[in-house]
Amino acid sequence: xxxxxIKVIVFxxxxxxxxxxxxxxxxxxxxxxxxxxxxxxxxxxxxxxxxSIDVIIYGDSESxxxxxxxxxxxxxxxxxxxxxxxxxxxxxVCKAILKTTKxxxxxxxxxxxxxxxxxSGVTAPLAKIVNTVFPVIEYHDRWKELKSEDIFGKxxxxxxxxxxxxxxxxxxxxxxASDYMIYSDDVQEIAIEHRVYLRLIKKYCISKGIELILxxxxxxxxxxxxxxxxxxxxxxxxxxxxxxxxxIAKEIGIDWSxxxxxxxxxxxxxxxxxxxxxxxxxxxxxxxxxxxKNDSKYNEWNKIKVDY
Amino acid sequence: xxxxxxxxxxxxxxxxVVLYNLFPKKHRxxxxxxxxxxxxxxxxKKLIVYILLATGIIYGCGLWLSKLQNKRDNILKDAxxxxxxxxxxxxxxxxxxxxxxxxxxxxxxxxxxxxxxFICTNLNSLFDVLNxxxxxxxxxxxxxxxxxFYTLQAISxxxxxxxxxxxxxxxxxxxxxxxxxxxxxxxxxxxxxxETAEKLWEGNRTTYIGLTQGGQRILFGLMKKYIVVxxxxxxILEVFNNYGHHNGGMIAAAMVLYTFQLYMDFxxxxxxxxxxxxxxxxxxxxxxxxxxxxxxxxxxxxxxxxTLGAFFRDYIYYPISLTKKCKxxxxxxxxxxxxxxxxxxxxxxxxxxxxxxNGIWHGSDWNYIFFGLYHFxxxxxxxxIEPPVKWINKKLKINSEAFWYKFLQIIRTIxxxxxxxxxxxxxxxxxxxxxxxxxxxxxxxxxxxxxTILDYGVDKQDFIIMGVVLVVIVIISLLKExxxxxxxxxxxxxxxxxxxxxxxxxLSIIIFGCYGIGVTPLDPMYANF
Numbered sequence: 001x002x003x004x005x006i007k008v009i010v011f012x013x014x015x016x017x018x019x020x021x022x023x024x025x026x027x028x029x030x031x032x033x034x035x036x037x038x039x040x041x042x043x044x045x046x047x048x049x050x051x052s053i054d055v056i057i058y059g060d061s062e063s064x065x066x067x068x069x070x071x072x073x074x075x076x077x078x079x080x081x082x083x084x085x086x087x088x089x090x091x092x093v094c095k096a097i098l099k100t101t102k103x104x105x106x107x108x109x110x111x112x113x114x115x116x117x118x119x120s121g122v123t124a125p126l127a128k129i130v131n132t133v134f135p136v137i138e139y140h141d142r143w144k145e146l147k148s149e150d151i152f153g154k155x156x157x158x159x160x161x162x163x164x165x166x167x168x169x170x171x172x173x174x175x176x177a178s179d180y181m182i183y184s185d186d187v188q189e190i191a192i193e194h195r196v197y198l199r200l201i202k203k204y205c206i207s208k209g210i211e212l213i214l215x216x217x218x219x220x221x222x223x224x225x226x227x228x229x230x231x232x233x234x235x236x237x238x239x240x241x242x243x244x245x246x247x248i249a250k251e252i253g254i255d256w257s258x259x260x261x262x263x264x265x266x267x268x269x270x271x272x273x274x275x276x277x278x279x280x281x282x283x284x285x286x287x288x289x290x291x292x293k294n295d296s297k298y299n300e301w302n303k304i305k306v307d308y
Numbered sequence: 309x310x311x312x313x314x315x316x317x318x319x320x321x322x323x324x325v326v327l328y329n330l331f332p333k334k335h336r337x338x339x340x341x342x343x344x345x346x347x348x349x350x351x352x353k354k355l356i357v358y359i360l361l362a363t364g365i366i367y368g369c370g371l372w373l374s375k376l377q378n379k380r381d382n383i384l385k386d387a388x389x390x391x392x393x394x395x396x397x398x399x400x401x402x403x404x405x406x407x408x409x410x411x412x413x414x415x416x417x418x419x420x421x422x423x424x425x426f427i428c429t430n431l432n433s434l435f436d437v438l439n440x441x442x443x444x445x446x447x448x449x450x451x452x453x454x455x456x457f458y459t460l461q462a463i464s465x466x467x468x469x470x471x472x473x474x475x476x477x478x479x480x481x482x483x484x485x486x487x488x489x490x491x492x493x494x495x496x497x498x499x500x501x502x503e504t505a506e507k508l509w510e511g512n513r514t515t516y517i518g519l520t521q522g523g524q525r526i527l528f529g530l531m532k533k534y535i536v537v538x539x540x541x542x543x544i545l546e547v548f549n550n551y552g553h554h555n556g557g558m559i560a561a562a563m564v565l566y567t568f569q570l571y572m573d574f575x576x577x578x579x580x581x582x583x584x585x586x587x588x589x590x591x592x593x594x595x596x597x598x599x600x601x602x603x604x605x606x607x608x609x610x611x612x613x614x615t616l617g618a619f620f621r622d623y624i625y626y627p628i629s630l631t632k633k634c635k636x637x638x639x640x641x642x643x644x645x646x647x648x649x650x651x652x653x654x655x656x657x658x659x660x661x662x663x664x665x666n667g668i669w670h671g672s673d674w675n676y677i678f679f680g681l682y683h684f685x686x687x688x689x690x691x692x693i694e695p696p697v698k699w700i701n702k703k704l705k706i707n708s709e710a711f712w713y714k715f716l717q718i719i720r721t722i723x724x725x726x727x728x729x730x731x732x733x734x735x736x737x738x739x740x741x742x743x744x745x746x747x748x749x750x751x752x753x754x755x756x757x758x759x760t761i762l763d764y765g766v767d768k769q770d771f772i773i774m775g776v777v778l779v780v781i782v783i784i785s786l787l788k789e790x791x792x793x794x795x796x797x798x799x800x801x802x803x804x805x806x807x808x809x810x811x812x813x814x815l816s817i818i819i820f821g822c823y824g825i826g827v828t829p830l831d832p833m834y835a836n837f
Contacts, residue, residue, distance in 0.1 A: 004516045011807065018811055019818070026819075038825060123314050140819050144769045 023136040025150045026143075032159035036142045042088075044161030045081045045100050052298070053104045054289045055080035057165070058093045059112025059217075065266040066112070066217035066245075068276045069164035073301050076280040077291030082165025089115060090197040091125040095132060097201060101208060103157075107288045109205055110213050110279075111198075113231055114222060116190045125193075162304050169261035169268040177256035177264060180220040181228070181246050188226035190234055202240055211288070215279075216244040218254050218271060220264030243282070245275055252278045309350050310494065310832050311580040312533045317526075320347065324490075325587055329514050336511030340485055340588060347490040348453075355452035358421075359493075362414060363484045366462045369410040370476035370483070373469045376403050403470050410466045418459045421449045426672035454493045456669060460619050461487055465501045467623055474501050482509040491584035495577050495834040497595040498615040504590055512589040522586035524795055527813050529579030532572040534821030535777050540569050541830050542765025548733055551743045556751035559743050561761060563730040568778070570729060571599070573833045574613070598785040603717035605686045605724050616669070620662045628658040648695055660684055674737040682728050773820050 031047050033040040041064075045053065055078060057063050063084030072080050081104075083096045097109065131138035142150075190198075198214075205212040214235060216223055223246045235242035245252065252274045256264060259271030267275065283289050292298040309315050324343040328336050349356050380399035387395055419427075428446045435442050465486070468474045477483045486505035547554050547562035554562075578595045585592045595614050602608035609617050628634060634654035641650030667680020701708050708714075727744070734740030755761040762768055784794050798806055823829065 001516075011810075014807070015811060015814060018815065022815060022819075122319065126318070127314065136818060138824065140821065141824060143819050144767075 019134045019136060023134050025146055026136045026139040027155060028139065028142070029150060029153050029155050030159055031157040035159075036139060036145065037159075038138065039085055039096075040159070041161060041165060042083045042085050042096055043099070043157075044159060044165065045083055046103060046157035047160040048081065048104070049297070050103050051105045052079060053081045053106050054078045054292075055108045055110060055283065056097075056100055056104065056106045057082045057084060057110040057112065058088065058096055059084040060088045060115045061086040061167075061266060062114040062217040062219060063088070063112035064165060064167040065169050065261075065268075066272050066275045067110075067279065068166050068269070068272050070166070070301075070304065071273055071276045072280045073293075075277060076284055076289075077293035077298075078280060078283060078289050079292060079298065079301060080164065084112060084165065087115075089118070089120040089124055090194055091120055091128040094125075094197060094201065095128045097204065098132075101210070105208065106210055108211050108213055108283065109201070110215055111201070112217055113214050114217065114219065116194050116231065117188065117222075117227060119191055120193060166272070169266060169272075171261040171268060172258055172270075173261060173263050174257040175220055175260055175264035177220045180256075180264070181223070181225050181249070184225040184229070186226045187229040187233055188224070189230050195234065198234070198240070199238065202238060211241070213241045213243065215242070216246055217275065218245045218249050218259075218267050220256060220260070222265065243279075245278070248278070309347070310829075311491070311577060311584070312530060312829070312832075317530075321584065321587075325514060325519075328511075328588065333511045333513070336513075337485055337509045338481065340489065340508065340511075341481055344485065344488040344490040344493065348488060348493055351494070352452040355450055358417065358452045358455060359458060359488055360484075361417070362458060362462050363480070363487050365410060365413055366465050366487070367477070367480045367483050369406055369466050370469050371478065372406050373403055373466070374476035376406070377472070407466055407470045411463055414459050414462050418455055421451045421455065423668075423672045424449065454495070457496045457498055458487050458493065460498050460616075461500075464498070464619060464623060468501060477501075477505065479509070482506075485509060489585070489590075491581040492592060495574065495581070495832055496613075496615055497578060497581065497593050498619050499592060503593055504585075507590045508588070510589070514587055515589065518586050518589055521795060521799075522583040524798075524810070525583030525586060526580050527583075527810070527817070529576040529583065530817050530821075531777065531813060532576030532579070532781075534817050534823060536572040536774050537569055537576065538822035538827060538830055539770050539774060540565050540766055544569060544733070546764040548735060548739075548743075551739065551746065554746075555754065556747040556749065557753050557755045558761065559730075559747045560751065561755065563726050563733075563743075563747070566733045567726050567729040568774075570733075570833055571596075571612075572777075573830070577832050577834070598789055600722055600725075601718060601785065601789055602721050603714060604690055605683060605721055605728075606690060608721055608725055609683070609687075616666070620666060624665055625658045625662050628661055629654055634658065652691060656688060659687060663687075670732070675731050675734050675740050678737050678740065679728055679732045682731060686724055686728075 028036040031037045031040060031043045037043055045056070055072075057067055057080065061084075064082050064086070067080070067082060069080040069082060072078050081100075083100050085092075088096070093111065093115070101109075202212050214231065216228065216231065228244050228247060231242055231244070234240075245254070254267065254271055254274055259267050259274065261268035293302070309320065311317075320343075324339070327343075328339045331339050345356065348359060376399055380395060383395055384392055424447050428444045432443045432446070465474075465483070469476045477486075482505055485508050486499070486501055489499075489504065489508055492499060544562055544566050547558055548566070551559055551562075575596045582592050582594070593615055597611040597614060599608050599612035602611055634657060637654040637657075638651045641653040644650065645652075663680040663684035664677070665680070666683070667677040670676045670679065698708075700706075706713065730743060730747075731737070731740040734743055759768075762771075787794055787797075798809055
């Protein structure tokens with residue numbers, strides 16, 4: 001029996017080894033879509049110079065439409081990057097944080113929390129782990145396009161994205177927001193698995209000397225006072241900073257007859273400008289980030305601004 | 309959750325295997341039963357009540373039959389010789405009523421859930437044709453997964469108890485496990501009580517051989533599913549949903565690829581089901597036996613979905629053939645038409661019933677009924693022309709045992725099967741007929757010559773990789789036809805070669821499998837029937 005158990009263990013160890021070896025050719029050698037990189041918008045940051053980003057933002061579609069990194073640069077000289085994507089789940093957020101902080105040491109990680117009330121299931125985190133350990137699983141579909149440089153070439157991420165992860169929404173589709181965020185004492189607790197994820201992210205951020213901030217982007221469709229209370233309660237318990245733009249929407253001047261492009265689900269460019277200005281000012285008041293505008297190392301940002 | 313999902317393969321199944329072996333022998337079957345209900349609950353939610361109901365019904369009816377049989381036997385012990393026949397007949401009638409009642413309830417549930425919408429829609433069309441201003445509201449019921457399979461298993465149990473082939477089970481747990489065992493619940497195989505019930509309830513520990521052989525079988529099934537089934541699906545969807553935009557060549561290609569896909573999906577699921585059962589020490593009946601080596605359509609159906617064919621043979625064909633009226637018809641036929649064509653009258657009635665039921669069983673639409681009757685017609689014609697064909701062969705001195713003759717028979721059978729599957733997959737009978745007509749009148753190899761066939765989600769590399777899998781399947785099938793058990797043959801080889809084959813299989817699935825971003829996996833195709 002013992003011999004058979006050893007046999008099974010050896011079989012799987014060899015399999016793991018083979019999968020690690022065979023993974024290398026499948027890993028995209030650059031971070032562009034053309035090179036086969038999945039979520040190339042998210043991983044455009046991998047092409048940025050090392051340790052050059054002050055703020056990295058993660059989250060679902062709210063994150064990519066509500067902040068404009070180039071505006072924050074324009075107003076405050078802070079470098080920021082959105083590594084969120086539509087429907088980004090918490091396991092995907094964790095994976096993105098781990099991957100992006102390998103080359104960047106931001107002062108702040110900002111997590112948009114609209115996804116906090118969507119269950120991510122049991123297999124999603126496992127899949128992310130397996131995909132990370134064995135890239136052949138995530139990138140197996142590249143078998144059709146493998147070239148000799150995929151086998152013998154080195155990984156070199158050079159692709160950068162000019163909008164730094166922001167997704168432009170210029171349309172104006174007004175919404176009546178009179179029944180939005182009506183005060184309530186009720187609390188909608190966040191899912192248990194997300195509590196675990198948030199605690200892990202916080203722990204990771206502390207270990208890296210990064211400050212974690214949770215935010216809720218303005219959203220009349222999905223956000224409620226009950227959800228706000230749930231997040232607020234959790235953040236107080238865990239001592240994580242939390243900014244709910246839905247609470248301060250009036251204060252920052254969000255006008256739902258003008259600042260949304262899809263009936264309140266996301267803010268458009270006008271709303272995003274207001275959110276970005278507030279967030280820039282927030283970082284300014286904290287005083288942890290310096291203005292890089294006059295730093296020659298950041299000249300690229302000035303050029304992109306002009307292009308943009 | 310299906311058998312090819314990550315949740316099933318890497319979470320559910322390992323947990324069940326571990327729990328099953330952690331428990332003492334007397335409780336292992338209960339672990340399997342609980343796991344089966346959890347599995348059924350996950351995929352069918354509250355519809356689990358239907359399988360519980362079916363279990364309760366056959367348990368009660370089985371005991372009722374057993375009581376009647378015991379009573380009959382006790383009376384027969386003391387009965388006079390001349391009374392015995394009368395007593396037997398009386399109790400047979402009583403038992404028959406129980407069987408009929410059981411079948412009516414079980415089939416009634418199936419008919420209401422599966423066919424009521426079809427029946428009502430057709431009645432409404434009839435009322436419309438007859439200018440009757442009357443319509444029936446078309447009901448839409450949620451149907452539990454696997455109802456078509458477990459209902460047949462339930463009926464087979466009761467009929468076998470009635471026939472005295474098996475004794476009614478007093479253990480409701482064993483009966484429940486027989487009906488709901490999770491690897492078989494979605495697509496079968498349709499097991500007989502004597503094949504699996506006892507073995508399942510024994511709760512034997514998982515053996516190394518069972519685990520490894522079962523694992524290999526599962527891998528083989530996964531290869532079919534991941535490399536072929538989902539890969540070819542975009543092309544099939546495109547052509548069958550938009551056949552008006554495609555010529556006969558494309559339709560023919562879709563017809564062939566669909567048959568290929570269906571075989572890979574269904575036989576792949578069976579490989580997984582049988583492999584999982586092996587892990588628990590249970591040998592489930594095979595459902596496929598190299599069907600594409602059949603020389604006639606009739607033979608094909610003894611090699612494809614074997615357990616369904618066997619069910620229809622044992623519970624429809626034989627009972628009808630052996631009725632008094634059919635027997636009389638056979639006798640009369642023999643006198644008038646001879647020994648070959650004479651018995652054919654009665655057997656044709658039975659054959660027709662089988663194929664009508666086969667068509668209806670597969671789905672509630674006219675194309676399924678057509679599919680059944682198409683096969684009936686082909687098989688019937690095959691039987692009718694058998695003597696003249698033999699006569700012609702003899703006259704022309706054609707050796708029907710020659711390789712080329714058998715090969716042509718196989719090709720003919722495959723073409724006939726392809727046509728049947730075209731109607732089977734078509735979006736309704738009208739679409740099936742139009743596609744068939746277009747295939748004949750507008751056939752062209754242009755899509756292959758100018759490579760437009762590659763524009764519908766399946767490119768050249770996809771075709772190559774599917775071709776490789778097809779070659780592997782053909783080689784394995786040929787070896788099986790020669791009586792070589794491939795798994796046993798591999799098991800006898802040295803460890804380096806053996807493991808290399810397993811690694812090659814696993815890595816092929818990982819690399820060439822169709823999964824991940826942008827892929828919508830196809831649900832098990834037979835689960836909908």
